[in-house]
Amino acid sequence: MDANAPSTHPSLPPGEKVSEGRMRGRPPRYGQHRTRTTAARNFARQLRAQSTEAEKRLWRLLRDRRFSEFKFRRQYAFGSYFLDFYCATAKLAVELDGGGHGFPDQRTKDEKRNEFLASKGIHVLRFWNHQMRGELESIRFEIWHALMERTGREVEIAGYLPNPPAPSS
Numbered sequence: 001m002d003a004n005a006p007s008t009h010p011s012l013p014p015g016e017k018v019s020e021g022r023m024r025g026r027p028p029r030y031g032q033h034r035t036r037t038t039a040a041r042n043f044a045r046q047l048r049a050q051s052t053e054a055e056k057r058l059w060r061l062l063r064d065r066r067f068s069e070f071k072f073r074r075q076y077a078f079g080s081y082f083l084d085f086y087c088a089t090a091k092l093a094v095e096l097d098g099g100g101h102g103f104p105d106q107r108t109k110d111e112k113r114n115e116f117l118a119s120k121g122i123h124v125l126r127f128w129n130h131q132m133r134g135e136l137e138s139i140r141f142e143i144w145h146a147l148m149e150r151t152g153r154e155v156e157i158a159g160y161l162p163n164p165p166a167p168s169s
Helices: 038-049 053-065 104-119 136-150 154-160
Strands: 073-078 081-087 092-097 123-128
Touching: 038 073, 053 073, 053 081, 053 092, 053 136, 081 104, 092 136, 104 123, 123 136, 136 154
Parallel strands: 092 123
Antiparallel strands: 073 081, 081 092
């Protein structure tokens, strides 16, 4: 490396060294960070603190990369919306809805929200809160299937699905 060339590393604290080609820890992702207002951050914290039982149950499945090593975020701010659960790698949002989402005015808002998210390439899976009690395995499968599809891992889907019966003669 040319001694006069500008460094590609950010300024290090005094006494810190970086060996050529390597940095300590995670490399910075310049220009990829999100800027959030303090109000949005506090509102997301408030939503997380007031989670429904269904949201808490689903979060236990999705957190800490427990779900097929995909990282999910909870109450993720995107545009003017807060997504219940969001995986940036797969651009997948998972929403849990209570009874209020069944009313026509709320359904219209949800459709508008889905259109906005779709325009940004985000696929939304919606489930009712009560499904978390009786249909947990089917919800897990739907989320897994969407993750595999959206990340181009159709081979894993094909390996999971049973083979169709051979046609009889």
